Amino acid sequence: MKIIETLKKDTLSLSFEVFPPKTDSGFESVKEATEKIAELKPAFMSVTYGAGGGTSKYTLNIAKNIKDRFGVESLAHLTCVSSTRDTVLARIGDMKAAGIENVMALRGDLTPELMDSDRSQWPYHHAVELIREIKESGADFCIGGACYPEIHPESANQKEDIAHLKEKVDAGCEFLTTQMFFDNNLLYNFLYKIREAGITVPVVAGIMPITNAKQVERAVKLSGSFMPQRFKALVDKFGSDPAAMKQAGIAYATDQIIDLFANNVTNVHVYSMNKPDVAEKIQSNLNRILGK
Ligand code: FAD
Numbered sequence: 040m041k042i043i044e045t046l047k048k049d050t051l052s053l054s055f056e057v058f059p060p061k062t063d064s065g066f067e068s069v070k071e072a073t074e075k076i077a078e079l080k081p082a083f084m085s086v087t088y089g090a091g092g093g094t095s096k097y098t099l100n101i102a103k104n105i106k107d108r109f110g111v112e113s114l115a116h117l118t119c120v121s122s123t124r125d126t127v128l129a130r131i132g133d134m135k136a137a138g139i140e141n142v143m144a145l146r147g148d149l150t151p152e153l154m155d156s157d158r159s160q161w162p163y164h165h166a167v168e169l170i171r172e173i174k175e176s177g178a179d180f181c182i183g184g185a186c187y188p189e190i191h192p193e194s195a196n197q198k199e200d201i202a203h204l205k206e207k208v209d210a211g212c213e214f215l216t217t218q219m220f221f222d223n224n225l226l227y228n229f230l231y232k233i234r235e236a237g238i239t240v241p242v243v244a245g246i247m248p249i250t251n252a253k254q255v256e257r258a259v260k261l262s263g264s265f266m267p268q269r270f271k272a273l274v275d276k277f278g279s280d281p282a283a284m285k286q287a288g289i290a291y292a293t294d295q296i297i298d299l300f301a302n303n304v305t306n307v308h309v310y311s312m313n314k315p316d317v318a319e320k321i322q323s324n325l326n327r328i329l330g331k
Pocket residue numbers: 086087088089090091116117118144145146147148149164165166167184185186191192193194199200201203204206207216217218219245
């Protein structure tokens with residue numbers, strides 16, 4: 040099923056993101072974790088794509104397993120930066136053969152090594168080119184793209200960032216998933232601006248439950264997200280007590296989701312980081328709202 044159908048509904052759609060292992064030895068434990076999350080029967084699950092594509096077989100394997108064994112629709116991520124055209128076309132073919140119907144088309148991060156390399160010969164420099172490639176390949180996927188309520192770190196300003204976002208939507212991107220954010224007002228502001236710019240596709244709000252103090256630093260470094268004072272106070276108070284921090288982080292994420300839905304943001308994607316217990320707790324906190 041194409042997930043765009045789910046995203047158009049006005050009930051709360053709660054979905055989870057998982058990531059593939061880096062090595063063969065990690066595969067079974069990651070698979071088990073993703074299966075436990077699939078047992079929760081979320082609206083869909085996304086499976087990320089390792090930078091450089093070295094773990095692409097695991098992305099596909101996990102996405103296929105979730106769909107075939109648990110009947111949970113999967114969204115397979117695909118990045119294009121530094122990839123050859125042959126590789127991208129092969130990945131598209133693999134996804135089609137595996138019965139995948141939903142693809143998250145991404146550029147991928149520019150690592151310092153990639154920044155220093157000769158990029159003039161690359162076939163793809165931005166996600167929009169991958170979206171066009173998928174469309175031209177004739178693959179009938181529902182295509183998603185990434186968006187940034189706090190601006191992509193490489194963009195000079197939000198106007199420019201939103202103009203490029205519009206190009207992705209015009210190229211065939213049917214929905215957008217946001218980078219994590221910890222202050223819902225940033226999302227409301229962003230939604231107002233993109234709607235004004237003529238971007239009308241569903242936007243899925245990306246929520247990261249911070250369940251240990253170390254994650255805070257990593258999350259800020261990765262995403263550049265603004266940490267509201269209310270969130271910082273929580274980390275100050277509970278950061279040294281792992282069990283309390285986990286409970287507080289889940290409560291904060293739940294509270295964000297309830298506020299989003301109360302403000303008519305119906306699609307929420309939880310960056311569950313392969314943690315079934317966290318996914319389960321957030322879902323059970325919302326069971327009446329989800330009608331479960
Ligand atoms: P783009 O849409 O190409 O945008 C990147 C930058 O280029 C922006 O500043 C944009 O404004 C600008 N830009 C876009 N088009 C043009 C143009 N035509 N000309 C000039 N400038 C342009 N990374 C992974 O490696 N694997 C994953 O599975 C993964 N999943 C993700 C899921 C989500 C929801 C998000 C938010 C990010 C994810 N990432 C993943 C990280 C992502 O690859 C990085 O954020 C990357 O830096 C940008 O990817 P993009 O697809 O948004 O790129």
